[in-house]
Amino acid sequence: MKKQIFMYLFVFAILALIFQYVNAKKAYEDTGRRIDNLAKENTKLKDSLKHMLIELSDYEYFSIENDTQALEYFYDYDIDNIQKYVSDKLIATNTKEGNPLIPYVGIDGTMRINKIRVVNHRWVLCDFSDGKNWGQLVIEYFINDDYSVEFNTIAHVMYPQNR
Incomplete structure (x- = not known):
């Protein structure tokens, strides 16, 4: 009886570890996708900012300042x-x-x-x-x-x- 309890605990522990591993892997992949998306958005925003700064310098060309x-x-x-x-x-x-x-x-x-x-x-x-x-x-x-x-x-x- 003791062997069966240890076996059930061992199987339960293995299932818990597998669940934890799969869940952590999904969270890690999701975090990687989010980081990639944010990096792409950051690049777009930097390009947009550069474009706006060029337009601003063109606009301010005719300014007394x-x-x-x-x-x-x-x-x-x-x-x-x-x-x-x-x-x-x-x-x-x-x-x-x-x-x-x-x-x-x-x-x-x-x-x-x-x-x-x-x-x-x-x-x-x-x-x-x-x-x-x-x-x-x-x-x-x-x-x-x-x-x-x-x-x-x-x-x-x-x-x-x-x-």
Whole structure:
């Protein structure tokens, strides 16, 4: 009787070990597949990031922050951030009646400048709208010796409404 109990315990132990081995093998293979999938995803994300950095560098090519010659023009001025300074002065031209730099009358409100991108030491790109209608401007600017800023609209476009 003792031999049968030991034999049953031995068979049970072998079955438990086989179960443990199969389960561990499946878990190991699953972990390997997950690691491979994550490595592939990581490679895709790195490639996507490289692509986005190239696009960003192309986008920032026309930016005053990356234009050393344009920044040298402001060397004698005591202005820390030209982009912010010009943007603030340009936004200040928005009034309740509209903006004198925008040659369009708002249909659903007053036309106001919303977004601004300082391209270099002379030009600014702007987006304007009245809440429903919108367009874009190219504005020329000059900073005077008294730090006042003069703006002159060079070109403008108003986009048709989508109905």
